Amino acid sequence: MDVVRQDHRILRGNIEIESKPGPEHGHAAAAAGAGDHRGLLIEVAGERYTLPMPTVQEIVELPPEKAEARRAGDFLDIRGRFVPFLRLRSLFDCPGLPGAAQNVVIVQSGEARVGIVVDRIVGTNQTVIKQMSKLHAGVRAVSGATILGDGSVALILDVQHLVGMGRLQGEPGQGLREVAA
Amino acid sequence: MSIHDMNRTGSMTVVTLALGSQTLAIPTDLLREILDPLPVTRVPGAGALVPGVVNVRGSVVPLADLKQALCIPDEGQDDRSRVLVLDVVLGGEVATVAIAADAVHEVATIDAGAIEAVPASAHVWPPEYLSGLYRGAQGFILLPNLEQIFSNLANRPLAVQL
Numbered sequence: 001m002d003v004v005r006q007d008h009r010i011l012r013g014n015i016e017i018e019s020k021p022g023p024e025h026g027h028a029a030a031a032a033g034a035g036d037h038r039g040l041l042i043e044v045a046g047e048r049y050t051l052p053m054p055t056v057q058e059i060v061e062l063p064p065e066k067a068e069a070r071r072a073g074d075f076l077d078i079r080g081r082f083v084p085f086l087r088l089r090s091l092f093d094c095p096g097l098p099g100a101a102q103n104v105v106i107v108q109s110g111e112a113r114v115g116i117v118v119d120r121i122v123g124t125n126q127t128v129i130k131q132m133s134k135l136h137a138g139v140r141a142v143s144g145a146t147i148l149g150d151g152s153v154a155l156i157l158d159v160q161h162l163v164g165m166g167r168l169q170g171e172p173g174q175g176l177r178e179v180a181a
Numbered sequence: 182m183s184i185h186d187m188n189r190t191g192s193m194t195v196v197t198l199a200l201g202s203q204t205l206a207i208p209t210d211l212l213r214e215i216l217d218p219l220p221v222t223r224v225p226g227a228g229a230l231v232p233g234v235v236n237v238r239g240s241v242v243p244l245a246d247l248k249q250a251l252c253i254p255d256e257g258q259d260d261r262s263r264v265l266v267l268d269v270v271l272g273g274e275v276a277t278v279a280i281a282a283d284a285v286h287e288v289a290t291i292d293a294g295a296i297e298a299v300p301a302s303a304h305v306w307p308p309e310y311l312s313g314l315y316r317g318a319q320g321f322i323l324l325p326n327l328e329q330i331f332s333n334l335a336n337r338p339l340a341v342q343l
Contacts, residue, residue, distance in 0.1 A: 047223060092225035130241040134271050134335040135231045135278065136224055145222075145234060145241040153222040153236050 037129065039146065041122040041154065042105065045094035048154045050127055050146055051116070055107045055159040062102040062117055076104060076115050084166040085115030091141070091165075107159045114166030116157075125149075129156065141165075194290050197322060198265065198282040201253040204322045206291070206315070211327065213266040213277065215285055218258075219244075230334055235279055237266055244279045250330050251306050251323075258283060269327050271335055278331060291315055296324065 039050035058078075066074060069090060075082045085104055088094070104115040127146035136142065143158035195206035196215075214237075221233040221244055230249045234241050244264065248255055261284035268275050296313040299306070312326040 132224075132234075132241070133243040133276060133278065135243040135245065135276075135331065136227055136234070137335065138337070139224055139227050141226065142224060147236055147239060147241070151236055152220050153234050153241050155222065155224065155234075 037127050039125055039127040041125050042118040043120040043122055044088040044118050045096055050154050050156045051105060051107060057106045057108050059121060060104050062104050083113050083115050085117055086166055087117040109160040109163040112163045114163045192290050192292050196288050197286040199284040200248050201256045203253050206322050206324050209288060211267045211269060213268055216264045218262050219264055242277050242279045247280050251310055269331050271331050
């Protein structure tokens, strides 16, 4: 079962389990649904968040000329493809200013990608997904939570929603399209 | 719990706690545990009423600020601050929520006959958020209608697109 799950993580596919009724088969199915996944732990203004590892494509440095926030849609050139990016600091209304070097985590949902600007990559971790309560059901940028080794809670970001927000930020303008063509 | 239910039961056991200068009473039936202050993880965009979540023995539990809901001025926290973990009915299901208290006083049994309806002229608190009040040694003690408060919190619109 663990082998299947490892492949599942790499391929980002769904597992279909054919099992006959019986104690050992039931156990295997339960283990697959236990919500055990790897995540990329990131830090923004001292707060930690997790991105589901299967959605993470790559991590790049934020080019210095992009460090200053602009009002118009921001895009990164990832090997000739324009990728919109979101600054978690402004999105989450964090106090203070970012450090000199910020990283961008490129995440994918479906065919669309978005860059997420973070202060620091902490590392990967094993996340046990906990549901958010109904009191936080309206917060769509968060899909769940996980408990870190030190006992603190890190929120799991909803990549699908963030990608949608990246799209809303505006398609590449006419000028950018000409550059791309 | 409505006033009628309380009156029928004859007496009820409550835990009293301080929020700012106000004293509240919460039925001990709802109380799961009282904890020292916990590290709070902020939930961006969730607003001041339920600003974050805490880790209660491995469960991720929302932390609500009843002072915001009941319009009680914040007078700061000290080392008497506590977190009360409660089981409340939310949308027909029992949900675990935590509330912050500036201090926890005592567990008391009150005579249900002593509980009065909130006067209609009391505009200080949102009337639908209180199920009643009674006279304690130090003035009025409020009985918050937690089910109503949390139902409204679960259905409130959020200002931002987060």
